[in-house]
Amino acid sequence: MAPILKVENLQTQFNSEEGLVHAVNGISYQLNTGEILGIVGESGSGKSVSVLSLMGLIPQPPAKITGTAFFEGKDLLQLSDDELRKIRGNKVAMIFQDPMTSLNPVLTIGEQIREAIEEHTDLNEEATNARIIELLSLVGIPTPEDRVSQYPHQFSGGMRQRAMIAIGLACAPQLLIADEPTTALDVTIQAQIVDLVKRLQDEIGMAVIWITHDLGVVAGLVNRVAVMYAGYIVETAPVKTLYKDPRHPYTLGLLGSLPRLDEDTHQPLVSIDGMPPDLIDYPTGCPFAPRCTYVIDRCQTENPTLQSVGDEHQSACWVEIQKEG
Amino acid sequence: MSDKATLLQIRDLKKHFPIRAGLLKRQVGAVKAVDGVSFDIYQGETLGLVGESGCGKSTTGRTILQLETPTAGEVDFNAESLNTLKGRSLRQKRREMQMIYQDPYASLNPRMTIGQIVAEPMVIHGMKTENGYRKATASERNERVYELLELVGLTPAFINRFPHEFSGGQRQRIGIARALALQPSFIVCDEPIAALDVSIQAQVVNLLEKLQKEFDLTYLFIAHDLSMVRHISDRIAVMYLGKVVELTDRDSLYKNAKHPYTKALLSAVPIPDPEVEETRERIILEGDVPNPANPPQGCNFCTRCPLAEAICFTAEPAFWEIEAGHWVACHLYE
Numbered sequence: 001m002a003p004i005l006k007v008e009n010l011q012t013q014f015n016s017e018e019g020l021v022h023a024v025n026g027i028s029y030q031l032n033t034g035e036i037l038g039i040v041g042e043s044g045s046g047k048s049v050s051v052l053s054l055m056g057l058i059p060q061p062p063a064k065i066t067g068t069a070f071f072e073g074k075d076l077l078q079l080s081d082d083e084l085r086k087i088r089g090n091k092v093a094m095i096f097q098d099p100m101t102s103l104n105p106v107l108t109i110g111e112q113i114r115e116a117i118e119e120h121t122d123l124n125e126e127a128t129n130a131r132i133i134e135l136l137s138l139v140g141i142p143t144p145e146d147r148v149s150q151y152p153h154q155f156s157g158g159m160r161q162r163a164m165i166a167i168g169l170a171c172a173p174q175l176l177i178a179d180e181p182t183t184a185l186d187v188t189i190q191a192q193i194v195d196l197v198k199r200l201q202d203e204i205g206m207a208v209i210w211i212t213h214d215l216g217v218v219a220g221l222v223n224r225v226a227v228m229y230a231g232y233i234v235e236t237a238p239v240k241t242l243y244k245d246p247r248h249p250y251t252l253g254l255l256g257s258l259p260r261l262d263e264d265t266h267q268p269l270v271s272i273d274g275m276p277p278d279l280i281d282y283p284t285g286c287p288f289a290p291r292c293t294y295v296i297d298r299c300q301t302e303n304p305t306l307q308s309v310g311d312e313h314q315s316a317c318w319v320e321i322q323k324e325g
Numbered sequence: 326m327s328d329k330a331t332l333l334q335i336r337d338l339k340k341h342f343p344i345r346a347g348l349l350k351r352q353v354g355a356v357k358a359v360d361g362v363s364f365d366i367y368q369g370e371t372l373g374l375v376g377e378s379g380c381g382k383s384t385t386g387r388t389i390l391q392l393e394t395p396t397a398g399e400v401d402f403n404a405e406s407l408n409t410l411k412g413r414s415l416r417q418k419r420r421e422m423q424m425i426y427q428d429p430y431a432s433l434n435p436r437m438t439i440g441q442i443v444a445e446p447m448v449i450h451g452m453k454t455e456n457g458y459r460k461a462t463a464s465e466r467n468e469r470v471y472e473l474l475e476l477v478g479l480t481p482a483f484i485n486r487f488p489h490e491f492s493g494g495q496r497q498r499i500g501i502a503r504a505l506a507l508q509p510s511f512i513v514c515d516e517p518i519a520a521l522d523v524s525i526q527a528q529v530v531n532l533l534e535k536l537q538k539e540f541d542l543t544y545l546f547i548a549h550d551l552s553m554v555r556h557i558s559d560r561i562a563v564m565y566l567g568k569v570v571e572l573t574d575r576d577s578l579y580k581n582a583k584h585p586y587t588k589a590l591l592s593a594v595p596i597p598d599p600e601v602e603e604t605r606e607r608i609i610l611e612g613d614v615p616n617p618a619n620p621p622q623g624c625n626f627c628t629r630c631p632l633a634e635a636i637c638f639t640a641e642p643a644f645w646e647i648e649a650g651h652w653v654a655c656h657l658y659e
């Protein structure tokens with residue numbers, strides 16, 4: 001299957017008063033049509049910055065972005081602002097973490113969806129109105145005829161996120177980028193949104209990049225996972241392989257530090273000691289070395305690159321590691 | 326569970342926040358944040374309190390500590406009523422009850438050093454000795470601050486630094502050190518890990534468990550993360566819209582949940598295992614939590630309950646013990 005998005009050696013750095021911030025350090029991945037990719041990492045691991053860089057949503061300067069990102073044969077990083085604007089909200093849609101700050105509080109929900117449709121299509125007034133109602137019912141908003149003229153503050157958190165998704169879907173995108181869309185929501189509402197995205201992905205056949213810090217949400221949703229740490233992808237694998245046979249010590253640590261609702265034993269959690277590295281004062285060698293329990297001498301001086309460790313499974317580690325038990 | 330001594334007894338606790346409107350600021354309604362909550366907390370246990378945002382779990386914690394004056398109801402601590410205490414005597418009681426807050430950024434004064442922050446409770450209340458509390462000298466306090474910082478896994482060399490120099494996980498450790506300064510017996514942990522990254526969450530939870538063993542602490546652990554609550558708690562109370570709907574021990578909550586809301590909540594929590602997720606059945610609740618200023622008639626959950634019957638819309642279910650140690654408020658079990 002041809003990849004819809006192919007990112008190679010993407011690097012994003014910021015100039016700051018304290019020095020150069022290495023936010024994303026040369027990551028590569030590809031996404032096939034209709035596939036859901038999960039990008040997992042903690043705060044500051046570069047997961048959001050990496051997709052914002054692709055979409056031209058990070059101003060240069062202060063940022064410096066290098067690498068290539070091919071979407072439908074065009075390198076997104078070489079496009080002008082006008083060309084990018086034709087793709088954003090049209091072929092590629094984004095939804096963000098906080099639906100309150102990403103919606104305009106003084107426009108009705110209907111007007112905000114209309115903006116996206118008018119920008120990218122030639123539908124007439126009547127067809128646009130019909131499309132707006134259709135979109136709202138598609139994302140499961142009850143009585144869309146009444147809701148269309150309401151303002152964001154009249155919507156609950158989950159409803160706002162649904163409205164954001166409706167805006168994103170306005171032009172039937174081929175790629176949906178979801179940046180922690182359920183982090184601000186309660187679990188029962190999170191389950192609704194995850195269910196909705198799965199259903200839409202099935203119906204429309206779009207590809208999805210789902211960015212999150214929660215390995216739990218990812219387990220039931222995505223096809224493939226990329227784990228990010230300090231601006232690097234440290235491990236990538238099909239979702240089942242990653243949970244069953246994690247190879248990178250960081251992935252192992254993350255899985256160990258999650259309590260499971262279905263666990264019976266009452267073991268202490270396996271925590272990862274220490275903190276993520278400072279992205280300015282960058283360590284030479286492997287960025288995870290200071291927190292790693294498997295560390296060897298080589299880790300201090302040389303940074304490992306992603307190596308194949310199995311079928312579609314890559315890990316960046318000098319040490320051969322297997323999950324115990 | 327009856328073999329354990331009861332540390333706190335909470336009976337029909339209510340906290341309503343008035344809504345005022347108009348020129349004369351007359352009360353036109355009330356947000357029923359906590360609306361009749363009853364449970365016991367046993368000596369040395371961790372009671373988990375879970376629920377979604379706005380269900381009143383934090384207000385319950387604050388009202389128990391009398392940080393909010395209860396609208397009605399009783400809180401007994403060591404068989405002594407807290408409701409009637411005022412001023413000085415209430416302040417003295419607070420030595421035994423401390424709180425760890427959710428936001429490690431907002432709960433530390435940015436202009437005080439770590440040493441000052443951790444020592445402050447001792448400046449106000451003195452130090453605990455075998456026969457009561459007494460004033461502590463500056464050097465005694467300093468010594469104790471060193472001890473506390475080491476206890477929570479921080480280097481005492483940090484004593485003269487300011488909060489902004491620390492990461493979220495470290496700040497939460499400072500908050501824990503402050504809460505321990507007076508050697509309390511009861512600590513309300515109000516979402517202490519919600520603002521932290523996953524790998525740091527585990528560090529803080531492990532620290533809390535270690536300290537509990539060491540000092541025989543009793544925790545009220547408030548959180549929305551059900552898997553973490555199940556991990557740390559002995560018993561768990563589930564709240565919905567100002568009321569406790571189910572209360573039982575950690576294993577029977579997971580294996581033998583009774584209330585439809587608890588069941589839905591459990592099924593909504595993702596399990597970090599794709600193979601389990603593939604075969605799991607999800608109960609997806611429709612709609613949102615109703616407005617606590619205008620809760621539904623009858624059972625609070627009736628608007629979203631997949632099993633609601635006619636009686637649920639008219640009568641409020643009682644909170645009663647259907648099995649030993651298992652309390653539920655639902656008409657299905659009456």
